[in-house]
Amino acid sequence: IARGRLNEILFPLYQSLLMVGPERKNEFIDIVKRIQKNKENEDGMSLDAEIVKAIDDEYRESKNKQFLTQVISKRLNEIRSENEKISDRAVSNRIKRLGFDKTRFKNGRMGFRINDERLGSLKNKYKITRDSEGSEGSEGSEG
Incomplete structure (x- = not known):
């Protein structure tokens, strides 16, 4: 059933x-x-889906295979009120659970490496496409 x-x-x-x-x-x-x-x-519509979308948006805009947790947190918190904001630690824990590997940047800050296959699989799971709602700022990006 x-x-x-x-x-x-x-x-x-x-x-x-x-x-x-x-x-x-x-x-x-x-x-x-x-x-x-x-x-x-x-x-x-879950937080995991929001995180995957934010990671995908960041990857497409920066073309960088690594990202800071803080960058993703900032993207997620842009649309949240002060008391709804999500901490970097909570975002980091979710990203780990989603299957991304941690990495340390030269400046000592922590972030994650993007695995294209994993990201693609998560985008399918959460039905995230290039045209997903909420992707403002896509005017200058290639299609």
């Missing part, structure tokens, strides 16, 4: 439905599909 945690929740309901109202099976399956679609859409 569904995968992961959603399956754990819905499978017992599905089994019960089959016992008391098997004629509603297709209706239940449609509902589960809608829930999964909504979940996928939410994934695309």
Whole structure:
């Protein structure tokens, strides 16, 4: 029916439905599909997706395979109010979890290296394209 945690929740309901109202099976399956679609859409709007988009934007603008955590934090915080701002440490932890490797710059500051394959995979996962919303400043970049 569904995968992961959603399956754990819905499978017992599905089994019960089959016992008391098997004629509603297709209706239940449609509902589960809608829930999964909504979940996928939410994934695309998550902080991880925002971070991947910010990394991609930075990479396209700078053409540099390394970036400072602070640069990504700054991009993310541009649109946030003072009490919604995300710390460099929180951003760094998320970037690590997304699978990017840490690197130290010559000036001693910490950042990450971009792995094109990993970035591409994350862009697919979060449905990030070159034309994704929120990419102001793309006037001067090549398409």
